[in-house]
Amino acid sequence: MNGVTGRMGTNQHLERSIVEIRNQGGIVLKSGDRLIPDPLLVGRDTKKLESLSARFGGLRYSTDLDAALSDPYNEIYFDSQLTSLRPASVRKAIAAKKSIYCEKPTATSTAEALALYHEAKASKIRNGVVQDKLWLPGLLKLKYLIDTGFFGRILSVRGEFGYWVFDGFAQAAQRPSWNYRKEDGGGIILDMFCHWRYVIESLFGDIKALSVIGATHIPERVGEKGTIYTCTAEDAAYGTFELHNGIICQFNSSWCVRVRRDDLFVMQVDGTNGSAIAGLRECWIQSDAMTPKPLWNPDIDSVINHFEMWAKMPTRDPFENAFKVQWEKFLRHIAQGDPFPWDFLAGAKGVQLAELAMQSWRERRWVDVPRLE
C-alpha cells in the first residue's frame, strides 16, 4: 500500500478498509476459504510508517517500493500517493505483473490514464480504480428510488458539493496544500469530476456534453510548513452536463462555500412523479401527492414549511464504509474472478471528464464527450 501515510491512505484504505477486513476475520470466498489481506505499508518516511504500523498491531512496512514489488508474496499494488506520482509507480507495478488497485484520478491527463489502461490490459493484469461514492448509503437509497420507478421521468439533477476549506492564515487548512497547486496535480476539477463521471453515468445515463466554468477564488493560502504559497489551481467549478437521454445535470464543486444544506454533498433529482435529495447517508423524498402548491408572495412569511413536506427514507439495510465495500469486491475479483467493472478504463473516463471540463472553461464553450476505448 503505497501512499498509505496520506489522508486517504490511512483513514479510508488502511484503517476503515484493510484493517477492518482483517478484524472481521477476512472475507469468505466461494471455496469456503478466508482471504485475509496482509498489507505492506510503503512510503518515504520510516518514522511515519513505523508509527502507523504500530498503531495497527505491527503491520509490515518498507521505504523500498522496488524491493516490495519484486517480492512475489505481495500480490496487489495499491496506490494512494498524490496524483502526479501515480503513473510512474503504477507502471512499475505493471512491469512487476502485480494486480493493481488505485485511487482516482489514475493520472493527470486522459492520454496518460488511457495509456495506463492499455498497458495494464496488454500485460493481462487485473486493475481497478476507487469509485467509492457508488456505495454511499445516500446514493444507494437514491438508486433504489430510480430502480423502482419512484421519479417517473427524470428531468434534472442538481449536485452541490463543497465546504469551506480554511486558507491557513488564521485557521489551519483541513486539506493538503498540493490540492491548490496545478503543478502538483491539484485543482477541484481533477479531484471531483472523476467522481461526477461515474456518479452521473451509473445513476442517470451517459454524458453527451458539458459546459464548465472554474475559478480560483482564494489566490493565496498557507501550507503545511507555515509558508504562504500561490494557488495555481482552481478551488471551485460550476458545471452543466447534458446527457444523451435528455436529463440535465448541474454540479457545483467548491472548497470556498459555507454549508447550509443537509450534507457536504447533496444531489437533488426532480422527476415527473417525485423528487429526492440524497446526501452522503440519508435520502429525503417528496412524491407528487406530497408536493405543495406554492404561490409567489414575498410580502408575507411563507405559509408552507417546505422542509416539512419531505420524508426521510428509512435505513433498511446496514451500510458498510464505501471504500471497504469496494475493497472487498476488488479482493474477490483477484481471488476468484468476480466481475469488477471499475477498471483503469473507468478511471480514464473520469480523467477525461475533468480534462474536457478544463477545455470548456478555457475555450468558454460547450464540449462534447467523445467515446473512450
Ligand SMILES: NC(=O)c1ccc[n+]([C@@H]2O[C@H](COP(=O)([O-])OP(=O)(O)OC[C@H]3O[C@@H](n4cnc5c(N)ncnc54)[C@H](O)[C@@H]3O)[C@@H](O)[C@H]2O)c1
Ligand atoms: N476517493 C476519494 O474520495 C478521494 C478523496 C481525496 C483524495 N483522493 C485521492 O487520493 C490521493 C491522495 O490524496 P490525499 O488527500 O490522501 O493526499 P495526502 O497529501 O494526504 O497524501 C499523499 C500521499 O502521497 C505521499 N507522497 C509521496 N511522495 C510525495 C511528495 N513528493 N509530496 C507529497 N506527498 C507525497 C505522501 O507521503 C502521502 O502518503 C490523491 O490522488 C487524491 O486525488 C481520493
